[in-house]
Amino acid sequence: MDDVDRAILAMLERDGRISNADLATRVGLSPSPCLRRVRRLEEIGAIRGYRALVDPSAVGRSLRVFAGVRLVRHARENVVAFERAVQQLPEVVQTHHVTGNFDYLLQVEVADLPAYEDFHANRLADLPGVAAVTSYVTMKTL
Template sequence: MDEVDRAILAALEKDGRISNADLAEQVGLSPSPCLRRVRRLEETGVIRGYRAVIDPAAAGRGLRVIVGVRLARHARADVVAFERAIVQLSEVVVTHHVTGNFDYLLQVEVADLPAYEDFHANRLAGLPGVAIANSYVAMKTLHPSGT
């Protein structure tokens, strides 16, 4: 990967729908070599996909909660059972397995506080191996692009 590839990645991170012609102009290539580089980055797995960035509030998920989860036991079977269960919950949009005071940090998006209370009491607390779930309501989310 060279500086041109890095420039392509940076441009695609900002706008995944940029046309190949505009991308090529932005990174200083003609369209054909630019397209070949993008396809190579896709084929080698550097670019894993393209997705829409959804405004959670506009989609009815205006409350974002970060949840620190500690498991009761760390036997492999317990970890696997928790991970299989957590990825099935549509309210959980990101799960990080971490070091420190918690085993996992979850990003949960729901409509409002009553919806989170229901999620916490009836779905999260019943997952395999959950010993502690500490909730932190996000008041503001900052993004590198400033949006």
């Protein structure tokens, strides 16, 4: 991967819908070589996909909470059961297996605090192997 590849990736991270012609101009290539590089970056897995960034408040998910989850046990079957179950929760936008005080850090998006309270009490705390959940409510995202 060279500087041109890194420039292509940076541009696509900012605007995944940029036309190939505009991308080529911005990174100093003609369109054909630029498209070949993008396709190669896709093939090697450097580009995993393209997605729309949805404004959570526009779709009724204006409250963002980061939830630190600690499991009861770290046996393989407990970890697998938790990971399968958490992936089924549409409120959980991202799940990270982390080190430190928690085993997992979840990004949760819901309508409001009562919706999170319901989610926490009736869905998150009931996931397999959950010992404790510590919640951090986002006040502002920079």
